[in-house]
Amino acid sequence: MSDTMAQTFVLSRSSYKHSSKNEDLIIGNEFQILEDIQSATELAVDLATDNEEHFNLKYLSSNWGYKVECTPRGLRIKGHLGTDWNKIKNSYPNIVLNPALNILTDKFIEEATNPFFPLSHINFNRVPIEMAKEACRRLNSIGQYVYQQLNNGEQKEAMANFRRTAMQNFDSCADQVAALLGKHAKLLVIRLDLYATSSLDNLPDKLVELCINKFIEQLRLSRIVPNVLDYICKREFGFKRDIHYHLIIFMDGDIHQQDITFAGILGQKWLDICKKHGQGLVGTYYNCNQHKDKYMRSGIGLVHYADHQKILGLRKAIAYITKPDFFIRYVADNGTRNLRKGIHPYLKKSTQRGAPRKYTKKEETTRLILTTRDDSQAEALAN
Known part of the structure; x- marks a missing residue:
């Protein structure tokens, strides 16, 4: 399932993504219009390939709390935390995101509206001791949720249908x-x-x-x-x-x-x-x-x-x-x-x-x- 998703993504992106080194890929002036969506889709596809944890805590001191360290994929998750996916979905009711992106953004929306604290407000270099473990657990839950959802039969079929069209x-x-x-x-x-x-x-x-x-x-x-x-x-x-x-x-x-x-x-x-x-x-x-x-x-x-x-x-x-x-x-x-x-x-x-x-x-x-x-x-x- 993940191999098919990755192949589809590469095939699609190679025709749509701007490349300053290979300008023959640019046909028109719309090549950057879906940059966030493309990047988030690529992230969802990558997260579906393994169930690893991408965030961990490093203790600094009782005064400074913890620092959140992350893998390269974790860094990409961090980069999308600030996007208002809820506004995007509500503002444009006639658009349908591909299933991989839909699952990832649903999780982002859930975390953005969490009553404890939105993950986008975390200072990764200095997390208070009382919220450090919870913040790390929730950050890791994003990748784990995407992995679980995109590797079940229903979502495999949904991705296959999107790809087929x-x-x-x-x-x-x-x-x-x-x-x-x-x-x-x-x-x-x-x-x-x-x-x-x-x-x-x-x-x-x-x-x-x-x-x-x-x-x-x-x-x-x-x-x-x-x-x-x-x-x-x-x-x-x-x-x-x-x-x-x-x-x-x-x-x-x-x-x-x-x-x-x-x-x-x-x-x-x-x-x-x-x-x-x-x-x-x-x-x-x-x-x-x-x-x-x-x-x-x-x-x-x-x-x-x-x-x-x-x-x-x-x-x-x-x-x-x-x-x-x-x-x-x-x-x-x-x-x-x-x-x-x-x-x-x-x-x-x-x-x-x-x-x-x-x-x-x-x-x-x-x-x-x-x-x-x-x-x-x-x-x-x-x-």
């Missing part, structure tokens, strides 16, 4: 893009992030959904930019940006090359739709193509099926907008899905009889780079 999203989108590249040697790939703000305390979900529906309808019919072959649209939730949308749009690369211009036209259309139909919503957008030169492997702009470095970058873009569901998931009141795709007739599985199509070596490598779940395997194939 995130991986299925990646698989379906990767297969979709592989099918496109099997039909078109060159794609013009546009990455766009769409946001909306409101003067109201809470962003009106229904109005945002109305606007994105109108945008997608016009996009699908090629009324905003021409020759749209397909698209992927992912609704996401961020504590700073609330509901927003990540899009990857595919145009015919044999006909068009002006990706920055088209991305700007698409962004402006989002602003116009929000102004016309949003009843006070103000739309904003981030044009990823305008900044693609910052990244070693952007995977956006003009992408040829045989350019495996760009294909690797495109895979990272797909992973970026699908795998963060492992950490946090937005659940709409109307039950609409977070991921939507435009499947054109020629991309549907053929019902005709006969032998399956044979791929060239380069085409097969391209397909494998896109569709493998293993980051290191994708890197090896691209190189």
Whole structure:
């Protein structure tokens, strides 16, 4: 159970976490929005691997009391004690934290509301004698509770379900893009992030959904930019940006090359739709193509099926907008899905009889780079 959780976490984080040494991991400007959630999830996953005590007391003197010493994992527990997880959960009723994080934060909330004293108020360098043993017991109980909860059958199944959804999203989108590249040697790939703000305390979900529906309808019919072959649209939730949308749009690369211009036209259309139909919503957008030169492997702009470095970058873009569901998931009141795709007739599985199509070596490598779940395997194939 813990191995599966750890593998899933690494797979998800590698596509979402900012890395100053490897800027090709950054596709968009939302890479830090779930930093606390990612860090706490990683902690929960690690705590589930053993049942060790991570805190102990060192006696100083009768006047100074005790000092609380901790292992590296204990230090990470300490770092999350001050986060107001109760406020986060109560303020955003439409978000669902992954089961590992949910268990850990429930324990943090319990300790934060303890009538004796909140653990976040402890001075680890000087704990009074009368509360030292109780403080150490409660600190150790956090890791022990997470270990016990995440290693029972019910929570294993809950984690498997969360993992399954995130991986299925990646698989379906990767297969979709592989099918496109099997039909078109060159794609013009546009990455766009769409946001909306409101003067109201809470962003009106229904109005945002109305606007994105109108945008997608016009996009699908090629009324905003021409020759749209397909698209992927992912609704996401961020504590700073609330509901927003990540899009990857595919145009015919044999006909068009002006990706920055088209991305700007698409962004402006989002602003116009929000102004016309949003009843006070103000739309904003981030044009990823305008900044693609910052990244070693952007995977956006003009992408040829045989350019495996760009294909690797495109895979990272797909992973970026699908795998963060492992950490946090937005659940709409109307039950609409977070991921939507435009499947054109020629991309549907053929019902005709006969032998399956044979791929060239380069085409097969391209397909494998896109569709493998293993980051290191994708890197090896691209190189």
